[in-house]
Amino acid sequence: MKKRVIVAMISSLWITGHSASFKPLNDEEMSKIDGQALLNFSKDNYVYTNTKNQKVEFFKLGLDAEMELNTNIKTLQLGCGGDNGAKKCDIDISNLALSGLPDSYGADGRASSSAKITNPFVEFAIKNEGQASTREVVGFRLGAAQILGLLTAGTENTSNPSDGIQSFSGYMKMAATQGDVNTKKSTFGDSTTEEIKGNLTASILGMEFPRQFKSDSTSSDNKGITVPSINVKFNMPETTISGSRMTVAKVTGITANIESIPLAGSSNMTPEQKAQFANDQLLVTFDPILGLAKKAIFKMGEGSKIQNLNMEIAFLQSLSMVHNIPLTGTGGYLSLQSDTVKWAGTEAEDTALKGWWMSFNNPIQLGYLQAKEEVDISAVLPQVANLVSDFLLDEKNRIQTSTSESLGTLLNTPVTKVLNIDLNTYTTALPATISLSSQILNNQYVTPNCFGGLKFC
Known part of the structure; x- marks a missing residue:
């Protein structure tokens, strides 16, 4: 993957207390500097050929950082109506929360920390990239290399809940497990x-x-x-x-x-x-x-x-009755595409369909299942x-x-x-x-x- 540093700042601070000043560098001087940028922009070598035999290429703007996030969303509705059908949404989740992993998964469990997000990024899928007259953005996605935390949906573990996951478009694997x-x-x-x-x-x-x-x-x-x-x-x-x-x-x-x-x-x-x-x-x-x-x-x-x-x-389990999705270092993304897109670096079976799409790379460990x-x-x-x-x-x-x-x-x-x-x-x-x-x-x-x-x- 080719990388071009788009942000590079070198600052010097006078020990004597003088205000900071910046020194301009020419290209030759820049070439002698080693460092790591907070932001980086890259073009992936991977090329996807869509259903119309058109080439789609990928450009990513990434943040080399580790972030912490604790958030609650009352209602997340994406892709409602449109080409995928009226009166429904691609993603419809009520009372969605992202926090750290809990002390337990019982009724008294509590989030022990914020979720940890490593190397978040935004990526664009562009077809006909080399032709200015026909170049088109066919999708974008928000994601992270790793997410460590707990994604919860809904408020009560009951039969026929009215909140939680009402509609889901995406890809996820549930790890092999046992139960009784x-x-x-x-x-x-x-x-x-x-x-x-x-x-x-x-x-x-x-x-x-x-x-x-x-x-x-x-x-x-x-x-x-x-x-x-x-x-x-x-x-x-x-x-x-x-x-x-x-x-x-x-x-x-x-x-x-x-x-x-x-x-x-x-x-x-x-x-x-x-x-x-x-x-x-x-x-x-x-x-x-x-x-x-x-x-x-x-x-x-x-x-x-x-x-x-x-x-x-x-x-057959109603998704509205699946409340806890532990993410133990799993990569994931949320994307929107105008046509089917196979995003770079995703699982072999994970092809994002037209509309909004939520995906998690690694199998989700649901733990021991007991009715x-x-x-x-x-x-x-x-x-x-x-x-x-x-x-x-x-x-x-x-x-x-x-x-x-x-x-x-x-x-x-x-x-x-x-x-x-x-x-x-x-x-x-x-x-x-x-x-x-x-x-x-x-x-x-x-x-x-x-x-x-x-x-x-």
Whole structure:
């Protein structure tokens, strides 16, 4: 990169207290001086060819300095209406603040300092630079080589907030992280989409009657099986969010392995925990045996469980519920362009679209993610029913009933069996999938920008 010093001042101060004076230097004398300018102007060697096959070149005016900034913006609205559509903005953020990193990300977190901005700059994108008659500025951006601080948006960590990020045009990556959620208690096998099939062999007086059974969710005797609230840990991959006027962030490829889902009481449960399974039962039907038995009530024996359920989760999070964006040395910029521009030095996927654009270079570390409220996973239960059916239809998992159990079905005596349903084989290549949306995250409590004696809370 070629650099031309546009500001160079050499001053001398008389030790005796005389006023400062300046000495003019000619070009030859200037060439012998070494120093560093506060401001520098440069032309980047990088050239971008736009969609019209026109060359775009870049000129930057930079400040070689480290600045501190603590600021609050009530409303930031940029690019409203125009070519990108009426009644919307490219960027629309209410209660935006930039401060130093907080002591914590909880409800009592406070900014510990001002944000630190290293080498801020303004850059211009110019097409046809070598032709005066057609030269045109197609965009400019404000940025910095590094930003160390916390960007917050909104005032409250609640569902459906009316402030915060209402519209976002730009590019940012969220670093890979981990988290956990607690699921809502639900009932399994009580709807037509959750019916279960399997193989059984009924033994009656030495005779065996192989049958295939199917649960009947339409029967009043079918109460379903309780799926208690459980804690699920997950892994979120690095995720890129990029686009124009976005209101929702979509994160795919989140993986989770549920090691155990209790389907009945167990010895390590409290009486209250065991009680939640007391009324569970399924009504199953099969081809008649000896012209008499054709249905049975089935109950899970103590210790029954589903094991190793692998899941893939798609997470749709409203951007208005993302409040804390920690910038730990991340470079970033805010730009405006009349056409698509790939700014110099940006990430490979970061191409600024027409209009206003906000971008952050390095992945943003959101930290450990934890949902504040229990998550409803009932949408995945039909898939689980099919997986359980696959397990029970496997010949090695055939259910066997004794003579007394088989004859007892004629008197509606429940058949109780302990089932350990291991779904690892069935969900390794094709995990169960579920979509979750707009969860309140514990680490997204809004950190008040209250630094020193100045408060904006």
